Amino acid sequence: MLNTFHLYIRSMGMLLRSHLQYPASFIMQTLAQLVMEGGEMLAVILVIDRFENLKQWSGSNLFFFFGLMSVSFYITEFFGRGITGNFPSMVRNGQLDTLLLRPRGVLTQVLCSGVDPRRITCIAVGVTAMIMGSNMSDVSWSFLKVLALIESVLTSCMLILGLFMIEGIFCIHSVKSVELVNALTYGGRSACQYPIDIYPRPLKILFSVVAPFALTMHVPAAYILDKPLYGWPTWTVFVTPLSGVAVLFIMSMLFNRGIKFYRSTGS
Amino acid sequence: MRAYFSVFRMRLKMELQYRGAMIGGIICQMFFGIVLVALYHALYESKAQAMPIEQVSTYVWLQQAFFRMMVATDPDLNDKIKNGSISYDMGRPVNLYWFYYIRVAAQKLMGSLMRGIPMMIVAFLLPKGWGMSLPTSVSGLCSGLVALFLGLLCMCALENITMAFTMRTLDPRGMQSLLNLLMVTLSGNLLPLTLFPDSWQKVITMLPYAQLLDAPIRLYSGEYPVSDMPVVLLRQAGWAAVLILLGIWMWESNRKKMIIQGG
Amino acid sequence: MSYIEVEGLRKTFTVRKKREKGKLFREKEIVEALKGISFTVEKGELVGYIGPNGAGKSTTVKILSGILTPESGKALVGGRVPWKDRKDYVKHIGVVFGQRSQLWWDVPIIDSFSLLKDIYKIPEKDYKTRLSELTEALQLENLMRTPLRLLSLGQKMRAELCGSLLHRPELLFLDEPTIGLDAVSKLALRDFLKWENKEHGTTIMLTTHDMEDIAALCSRVMVLGHGQKLFDGHLNDLLEKFDTVRTVSVKYDTSTPTLNLPDGVKADQKDGEIHITYSPSELPTANMLSILQNAGNIREMTLESENIDHLIAAMYKEMDL
Numbered sequence: 039m040l041n042t043f044h045l046y047i048r049s050m051g052m053l054l055r056s057h058l059q060y061p062a063s064f065i066m067q068t069l070a071q072l073v074m075e076g077g078e079m080l081a082v083i084l085v086i087d088r089f090e091n092l093k094q095w096s097g098s099n100l101f102f103f104f105g106l107m108s109v110s111f112y113i114t115e116f117f118g119r120g121i122t123g124n125f126p127s128m129v130r131n132g133q134l135d136t137l138l139l140r141p142r143g144v145l146t147q148v149l150c151s152g153v154d155p156r157r158i159t160c161i162a163v164g165v166t167a168m169i170m171g172s173n174m175s176d177v178s179w180s181f182l183k184v185l186a187l188i189e190s191v192l193t194s195c196m197l198i199l200g201l202f203m204i205e206g207i208f209c210i211h212s213v214k215s216v217e218l219v220n221a222l223t224y225g226g227r228s229a230c231q232y233p234i235d236i237y238p239r240p241l242k243i244l245f246s247v248v249a250p251f252a253l254t255m256h257v258p259a260a261y262i263l264d265k266p267l268y269g270w271p272t273w274t275v276f277v278t279p280l281s282g283v284a285v286l287f288i289m290s291m292l293f294n295r296g297i298k299f300y301r302s303t304g305s
Numbered sequence: 306m307r308a309y310f311s312v313f314r315m316r317l318k319m320e321l322q323y324r325g326a327m328i329g330g331i332i333c334q335m336f337f338g339i340v341l342v343a344l345y346h347a348l349y350e351s352k353a354q355a356m357p358i359e360q361v362s363t364y365v366w367l368q369q370a371f372f373r374m375m376v377a378t379d380p381d382l383n384d385k386i387k388n389g390s391i392s393y394d395m396g397r398p399v400n401l402y403w404f405y406y407i408r409v410a411a412q413k414l415m416g417s418l419m420r421g422i423p424m425m426i427v428a429f430l431l432p433k434g435w436g437m438s439l440p441t442s443v444s445g446l447c448s449g450l451v452a453l454f455l456g457l458l459c460m461c462a463l464e465n466i467t468m469a470f471t472m473r474t475l476d477p478r479g480m481q482s483l484l485n486l487l488m489v490t491l492s493g494n495l496l497p498l499t500l501f502p503d504s505w506q507k508v509i510t511m512l513p514y515a516q517l518l519d520a521p522i523r524l525y526s527g528e529y530p531v532s533d534m535p536v537v538l539l540r541q542a543g544w545a546a547v548l549i550l551l552g553i554w555m556w557e558s559n560r561k562k563m564i565i566q567g568g
Numbered sequence: 569m570s571y572i573e574v575e576g577l578r579k580t581f582t583v584r585k586k587r588e589k590g591k592l593f594r595e596k597e598i599v600e601a602l603k604g605i606s607f608t609v610e611k612g613e614l615v616g617y618i619g620p621n622g623a624g625k626s627t628t629v630k631i632l633s634g635i636l637t638p639e640s641g642k643a644l645v646g647g648r649v650p651w652k653d654r655k656d657y658v659k660h661i662g663v664v665f666g667q668r669s670q671l672w673w674d675v676p677i678i679d680s681f682s683l684l685k686d687i688y689k690i691p692e693k694d695y696k697t698r699l700s701e702l703t704e705a706l707q708l709e710n711l712m713r714t715p716l717r718l719l720s721l722g723q724k725m726r727a728e729l730c731g732s733l734l735h736r737p738e739l740l741f742l743d744e745p746t747i748g749l750d751a752v753s754k755l756a757l758r759d760f761l762k763w764e765n766k767e768h769g770t771t772i773m774l775t776t777h778d779m780e781d782i783a784a785l786c787s788r789v790m791v792l793g794h795g796q797k798l799f800d801g802h803l804n805d806l807l808e809k810f811d812t813v814r815t816v817s818v819k820y821d822t823s824t825p826t827l828n829l830p831d832g833v834k835a836d837q838k839d840g841e842i843h844i845t846y847s848p849s850e851l852p853t854a855n856m857l858s859i860l861q862n863a864g865n866i867r868e869m870t871l872e873s874e875n876i877d878h879l880i881a882a883m884y885k886e887m888d889l
Contacts, residue, residue: 052672056715135630225333
């Protein structure tokens with residue numbers, strides 16, 4: 039396990055160095071990302087400006103939710119680019135065979151194959167939004183709340199990684215309608231950057247069971263913002279995010295099952 | 306003229322080939338639509354607006370249905386610019402601007418019709434306030450269609466301008482994402498322009514981006530009354546002309562540059 | 569027991585045919601890529617594996633390298649089953665694709681090698697020894713800091729070879745390694761492979777369309793066609809069997825020699841030189857020479873050695889490939 043982590047660190051280092059070879063281009067793209075994420079945040083600001091509240095959630099609460107989702111999503115894209123971006127083309131151009139020739143797990147190698155350092159500005163925007171949101175909502179931070187926040191971000195990253203894996207699994211099985219997965223990944227991001235209890239029942243169920251952002255993000259956020267937890271005891275705040283771990287685990291198993299399938303049918 | 310028709314027909318055939326992927330794309334975009342409409346419903350519960358929720362819903366669905374029309378781009382042209390072979394094409398005494406204009410128009414039109422029409426049909430079947438409403442008047446519908454056509458002209462012109470920039474810069478990715486952001490935000494896709502602050506709207510509706518989809522949608526839904534129609538259409542046509550002329554000028558100056566530099 | 573033992577290997581693929589008009593779904597077609605291949609290879613052999621496209625060569629390589637699992641049949645490489653326990657098996661083999669690279673594109677090749685060291689868990693000391701040995705043999709000293717994308721095709725191939733041999737595999741597969749290379753690079757590559765085979769006893773299996781590679785490197789060659797093994801033996805035996813066509817070029821003193829060529833033997837005249845194509849089985853070379861000598865005063869004559877490509881093409885034709 040430690041050896042795998044060491045390999046990941048070394049791969050990341052090498053890839054980062056190659057990305058930073060062209061500083062001018064890198065800075066330009068990173069700034070472009072900043073503007074784009076700023077645009078998303080602008081949309082939230084304009085919404086808050088016009089509507090003030092979203093049901094029982096205040097405008098500042100919404101900043102916090104937005105920031106929490108941004109941070110989680112873009113950390114995942116930063117460190118998990120191999121799965122979130124590279125894998126589909128790897129299947130298409132036969133690079134997957136090269137991975138199978140090495141004495142390491144395929145999933146490990148895919149993770150080690152990509153990094154997206156441009157997302158650093160998006161993460162910064164997210165952090166800013168979170169700080170703004172928590173300050174304006176007068177959040178009183180405690181040790182438990184910090185713990186909940188960290189757990190929420192980590193498990194949400196795992197959830198997002200797991201959801202992106204579905205795209206890879208579809209690619210391996212040559213499913214035509216791969217775009218469907220975007221509904222869960224990018225759709226999930228757009229939807230769940232707002233509190234999930236505002237949505238109608240079907241969407242709530244979707245985001246609690248299939249893509250459990252409600253459990254990894256909404257519940258801890260509600261706890262941090264001192265909002266009612268629907269009558270649940272406090273310890274549930276630390277248990278529900280584990281659903282993100284479960285999703286990642288299940289998807290990894292399906293992914294490896296997919297690789298077995300790939301090896302029996304060829305490309 | 307016949308050559309142009311065949312471009313459109315060929316494009317249609319290509320779009321039909323990728324049926325499976327298309328269905329996935331339609332479902333995905335419909336999901337986005339539903340999420341957005343649900344969000345606005347929840348927002349309206351806190352503070353209802355002058356504009357009825359049905360209009361917002363219609364706005365969102367029309368934006369989703371024609372999203373592809375806005376963002377579709379010509380991958381061949383992009384490749385050609387990337388690997389430099391565009392300079393050979395530019396050397397020839399053929400009018401390249403209109404060639405690529407028509408090509409991207411075919412891609413935008415065919416791609417969005419294939420996806421947009423099924424989406425709109427489903428959107429009509431959704432309950433009131435959640436789906437698309439019928440146009441308020443026949444003139445609204447007709448002017449909306451005309452405006453959509455004019456919007457398409459603007460979209461293609463904007464696309465060619467972006468391509469002109471791509472030809473000039475060594476690494477176009479930053480520029481492209483910025484221009485893309487501008488388009489998605491100021492056209493009303495990210496957030497309906499009608500929900501922008503009123504003071505902002507006065508300016509934004511003058512910009513070219515509002516002529517793409519915002520103008521047709523507002524004519525369709527009756528937000529722009531029939532009396533406003535000539536002004537709106539004229540504004541669109543005016544921008545279309547300006548953007549086309551700007552694009553032609555940029556392509557021409559690029560061409561001269563390439564001939565001097567030899568690619 | 570031989571190093572590689574293959575018995576009755578079978579592999580089928582399900583391919584979707586092009587959509588026919590009027591039908592909603594594509595029909596599926598079953599393609600038998602391998603119809604029961606059997607052979608053995610001893611440790612340290614340098615074997616050629618040839619055949620037309622679609623014959624099943626890359627399928628065999630994929631199965632023997634553990635990427636693909638066969639439908640039926642047995643295979644043992646060094647006592648291991650290739651597709652079982654992949655991570656353990658793959659440590660002992662190396663694969664070089666002529667058209668695909670396994671090194672990282674934007675990164676100095678020394679960094680690629682260093683990362684491969686971590687991937688294969690090569691001990692530091694072994695890595696250093698092996699790297700310096702390969703660097704010298706492949707002349708990579710000056711290229712270490714260069715990213716792969718800036719290298720020429722020949723340099724890329726040398727880097728590729730280095731990368732795939734760092735972990736000292738017992739068995740090396742090469743798929744079209746000389747494709748696109750200039751003559752100098754090809755010769756250098758062949759010399760290197762001969763050296764590696766001799767020095768370290770690495771078993772090498774070479775898949776290629778370049779017959780000169782085979783002629784230079786492999787004493788043994790296997791021919792594959794339509795998923796079946798059609799020939800397994802020495803290259804010379806193969807060539808003799810299909811030595812159907814030879815060419816002789818003659819220049820005479822006079823401009824119009826009288827050639828009494830038998831039927832079916834063609835003679836072309838170009839720039840004062842006569843080229844005659846004949847079949848030695850029908851007209852023995854000695855007889856041909858006497859016909860030529862009787863026709864006039866020969867100023868120059870060249871008997872062209874068999875063009876291997878012609879032979880192979882004729883062989884494919886005869887084997888109905």
